[in-house]
Amino acid sequence: MLAEPPPPAALPAPAGPEPGPPATPRVTTPVTDRPGPAAVPRPRARADRPANPAAAYWRRLLPALALLALVTRLPSFRHPLWSPDEGYLAVQARMLAAGGVLYDTVVDRKPPLLPWLYEATFALLGDSTLSGVRALAVLAHLVTAALLAATARHRWGDRAGRTAGVLYLLVSVGLNPEDTQAATFEVFILPFTAAAMWCAGKARWGAAGLAVAGALLTKQTGGAVLLPVLWLLGRTPRAPLSLARLAAGLALPLLATALLTTPSGLLFWTVTGSGSYATPTGSELHVLLRALANTALLGLGCAALLPPLLHLARRTAPRGDGDLWLWLASSAVAVLTGFHFFGHYFLQLLPPLVLLATEGLHLLPRDRLPPTLTAAACTCVVFLLWGVLAPRPELAHAQRLADAVRARTAPTDRVLVWGIHPETYWFADRAPASRYLTAGLLTNYSGGRDGPRVGEAYAVAGTWAVLGAELRDRPPALIVDDSRGKPFAPDRLPTLRRFLAHRYEPLPDTVDGAVIYVRTDP
Structure with missing residues (x-):
């Protein structure tokens, strides 16, 4: 076996005065311009730049x-x-x-x-x-x-x-x-x-x-x-x-x-x-x-x-x-x-x-x-x-007419309002007697048409036959003629005119020109 090497010789002490009692060691922290990795703060979002701009x-x-x-x-x-x-x-x-x-x-x-x-x-x-x-x-x-x-x-x-x-x-x-x-x-x-x-x-x-x-x-x-x-x-x-x-x-x-x-x-x-x-x-x-x-x-x-x-319209550049x-x-x-x-x-x-x-x-x-x-x-x-x-005169008329209908009918009665204001049914809280809620579908008056193309001949196909069946099977308790001189008035429509003449009579009082018809065979 090889012999172990001898321990190193002690170095000689430097020359100088004899040392006193050992001083307490002073621990100093090195000053650096950069903090260590653990001291790096987390970046913060700027106040004027939100994380989600959208x-x-x-x-x-x-x-x-x-x-x-x-x-x-x-x-x-x-x-x-x-x-x-x-x-x-x-x-x-x-x-x-x-x-x-x-x-x-x-x-x-x-x-x-x-x-x-x-x-x-x-x-x-x-x-x-x-x-x-x-x-x-x-x-x-x-x-x-x-x-x-x-x-x-x-x-x-x-x-x-x-x-x-x-x-x-x-x-x-x-x-x-x-x-x-x-x-x-x-x-x-x-x-x-x-x-x-x-x-x-x-x-x-x-x-x-x-x-x-x-x-x-x-x-x-x-x-x-x-x-x-x-x-x-x-x-x-x-x-x-x-x-x-x-x-x-x-x-x-x-x-x-x-x-x-x-x-x-x-x-x-x-x-x-x-x-x-x-x-x-x-x-x-x-x-x-x-x-x-x-x-x-x-x-x-x-x-x-x-x-x-x-x-923009005058601009000629490609867009x-x-x-x-x-x-x-x-x-x-x-x-x-x-x-x-x-x-x-x-x-x-x-x-x-x-x-x-x-x-x-x-x-x-x-x-x-x-x-x-x-x-x-x-x-x-x-x-x-x-x-x-702005005033609403047609709205006021529909409300007055609805009051008159409600006063002359029971809640379960069905009524027919012959006009272009279906809101009368809603205000009166009465069920309509027909699926056709305005005279427009039956006369082509829809949209205020006031020329010669208004009448039974210009109705939606088949509507007068369906209306006739509805009125015969369940005659309305009351019919309101709300035409007020417009071209869809009953006297210009033979089918409706005959139906009114046979089974209804007008009341003497009108509501802003609207005529109310009641049944003669209740």
Whole structure:
């Protein structure tokens, strides 16, 4: 074995004085410019840069839009009803709740989505008020504003999103209050059309198809948004697959609706049975004047949008807004369809107009935005004051007539109101004696048509035979002639005139010119 090495020799101590007692060692911490890894603080998010900018954006914007939507719709809660369309829907909902069958014993020219919505709201909140439906109309406007804000933000940035949402709500009241404050078909079209364009812009084609179907099932003209959606689809690289998804999203709700109702009845009442309604023949001047009046009102309500729209229209640089111009053009065709030009038809123009004006403002200097918003707000206030202060003579007439009907009938009695104000049934709380709630379906007077094409010969096919059977099988306890000199008066309709002469007699007192007939063979 090898020997272990000897221990190292001790080193000699350095020369110097003899050391004293050992000093206490002094521990010093080295000063460094950098802390160690354990001392590095965790980074904090800056106060002016939130962790989720999109969420913060909507947390600020949505409450403001909700408040503005409520303020611009406050006049809608002032009156129990704003238009005969609301009255028609309210009576339809009661008939459906009582066991009626849509497009059979309950009929209208419109698709079923809104009657079902009224029925559901009445089931939850009662059928004596439209407050629940009016609240849903406020929500519809809020959703529309939010979707337009999302579309504008995606295209032009945060400021454009806020601009589009606010501008839409300000101009959404810029027509006759009867057309903007009522909870009718066009109001509930708007969120579906805005959703269809937003989904198409995000390439969510199945959802876009569902949104188009929702618009179409609310009112036929809502389907006009399909054209700009197809325009956007054609610019995608996988167009055939996208088209299949869009078609599926569109077709499935339509097929389900046809199965829930009667397919033949749905097709007849919403498409093929309205040929005489969709023509201006016989009332051209009347229709033209209405078109000019409502176009002028729309121009006044959207006056603040005109400068940015004109600036955008004059711009010659290449742009990617062809879908918005097509949306505006297809909506204009929807307004023209039927040649009636009611004010609420024009609501369908507002979403594309607002987005195009927002794009124009995006291209203009920033200092053009405050005057535009101020002008839109001032115009909005004018229309809101109109809604609050304007009298409603036809509403007062319908209420007086309903009081007279209620005083002369029992709650279980059925009555026939021969006129164009179905709200009389709702105010009187009496069931209608016929599935035809207005004289329009039986005379083609719908839409105020006052020319020669009014009478039995121009009714929806088969309606007079059905009415005759209804009146013979269960004669109404009371019939109200509310024609008041209009061309659908009973003395111009042989079938109704004979029925009244054989079984009814008029009371001596009238209600604002409306004649009440009571049975002679009770």
